[in-house]
Amino acid sequence: MTKISSLATVTALASVLLMGGAFAQTAAPAAKDAAPQATAPAKESKPRSAASLECSRQADEKKLKGKERKKFRKACLKEAGDKAAPAAAPAKQ
Numbered sequence: 001m002t003k004i005s006s007l008a009t010v011t012a013l014a015s016v017l018l019m020g021g022a023f024a025q026t027a028a029p030a031a032k033d034a035a036p037q038a039t040a041p042a043k044e045s046k047p048r049s050a051a052s053l054e055c056s057r058q059a060d061e062k063k064l065k066g067k068e069r070k071k072f073r074k075a076c077l078k079e080a081g082d083k084a085a086p087a088a089a090p091a092k093q
Helices: 002-024 050-061 066-088
Strands: none
Touching: 050 066
8 A cells, every 4th residue: 555655656746847847838939920810890889879878877867777777778768769750750741
């Protein structure tokens, strides 16, 4: 039993000492003429409407967060859209 544990100890110690060299190596330098990595283009965001900004402001005043805020903004934007729809529709003759 003593022989097995001493062999295991020596093996572990040798492994630790030999692995130190593998971790000490540095990465190869990048080629100078290599093309720069392409980054994903930033997602273009649409400008927010006045109604959206107003609904967000109202939600902030009410200190709404999470699902409650989302539900409030959805209802607010729908109401704002309903108000704007008749004005935007052409008049029938």
